[in-house]
Amino acid sequence: MASATQLSGNDSAVLGALFDPEASLSSAYRTGKSDDSAYDDHTLQHIRESEREALLLINTANPSSAHLQSSIAELDTLIKRYPEYASAYNNRAQARRMTYNGDELLEHHDAINSILADLALAIRLASPSNDTDAVSSGTAEVLAAAYTHRAFMLYKASKLDKPSTTLAGVKGMAGLDGEQLEEIASRDFAAGGRYGNKVAKQLAVKTNPYAKLCGNIVKEAMRREFEIYSGM
Numbered sequence: 001m002a003s004a005t006q007l008s009g010n011d012s013a014v015l016g017a018l019f020d021p022e023a024s025l026s027s028a029y030r031t032g033k034s035d036d037s038a039y040d041d042h043t044l045q046h047i048r049e050s051e052r053e054a055l056l057l058i059n060t061a062n063p064s065s066a067h068l069q070s071s072i073a074e075l076d077t078l079i080k081r082y083p084e085y086a087s088a089y090n091n092r093a094q095a096r097r098m099t100y101n102g103d104e105l106l107e108h109h110d111a112i113n114s115i116l117a118d119l120a121l122a123i124r125l126a127s128p129s130n131d132t133d134a135v136s137s138g139t140a141e142v143l144a145a146a147y148t149h150r151a152f153m154l155y156k157a158s159k160l161d162k163p164s165t166t167l168a169g170v171k172g173m174a175g176l177d178g179e180q181l182e183e184i185a186s187r188d189f190a191a192g193g194r195y196g197n198k199v200a201k202q203l204a205v206k207t208n209p210y211a212k213l214c215g216n217i218v219k220e221a222m223r224r225e226f227e228i229y230s231g232m
Contacts, residue, residue, distance in 0.1 A: 029143075029195050032134035038084035047082050051091065054078065058095060068099050086125035086139070090146045093118035097149070106156060106166060113169045116153065120171070122146040135195075144195035151188035151200060155207065158182040182207060 037044050054074035057067040075092040082088070093115045097105060105111060126142045128135050135143070154173075157163045158181035167173040173181070186207035193201025 029140055030132070030134040031140070032136045039082065043082075047078065047085050047088075050078050051075070051085075051088055055091060055095075058098065063098065065099065068095055071095050072099075084125060086122045086146075087142050089118040089125070090122040090142050090149075093122070093146070093149060097153075103156065105153075106160065109166060109169060112153070112157075112166060116150060116167075116170050116173075119146045119150040119153075123150075140195045144192050144197040144200070147188045147195065148192035148197045148200040151185045151192060151203070154181050154185040154188065155203075158185060 039047065054071050057063065057071045057074075060067075063071075072092060072095050075088050075095065078085070079088050079092065096111060096115050096118070100108065100111065105115075122142060123146045126135075126139050126146070157166050158178040160166055160178070163178050163181055164175050167176070167181070173184075176184075186204055189200045189204035189207060191200075193204050
């Protein structure tokens with residue numbers, strides 16, 4: 001009888017994380033007491049009120065195309081006046097996505113580029129200088145939404161026949177194949193989960209390339225064991 005393979009401490013930790021979704025994403029963000037903003041409290045209150053007014057137009061189950069365009073226009077104005085306000089970029093990306101039905105968006109490359117550019121800006125502006133720095137709950141919500149939204153888009157694109165064509169104009173994405181895009185999506189899902197999005201947390205595990213690799217290894221090992229005990 002063959003001796004059992006001894007795993008290194010690192011291998012054991014990796015396998016443990018792969019089969020324990022909570023373990024792999026346990027490094028959640030640290031909560032800060034105050035809002036992270038480039039603006040003073042008075043200005044920030046005004047910005048948020050303007051943002052809420054812009055979003056009221058589309059805060060329904062099926063907002064009209066006219067309301068979506070009006071909301072986007074108001075967010076455009078807000079961003080021009082306050083370009084360091086991360087949440088507005090995130091919400092503009094959401095509004096732009098809502099102008100398309102389902103996978104219809106994947107046929108509009110310019111729209112994809114605009115949405116991903118907004119999400120990248122939202123993430124850059126909201127992210128702490130260091131991963132260990134505390135962030136406010138509001139900032140965490142922006143990061144969770146932006147990372148998760150981007151992850152969904154990249155995951156969808158990764159399943160296309162020619163994903164590199166769809167994302168040709170997106171900075172850092174040109175020339176990437178489906179497998180590479182799915183890996184990036186998995187990292188974004190993990191980040192979204194780390195900042196509080198539960199769905200992203202689950203999808204990060206399911207799309208983790210190492211988990212898939214280990215799954216294939218386990219399947220192959222089980223097949224071999226079955227053959228041995230079946231006398232094949």
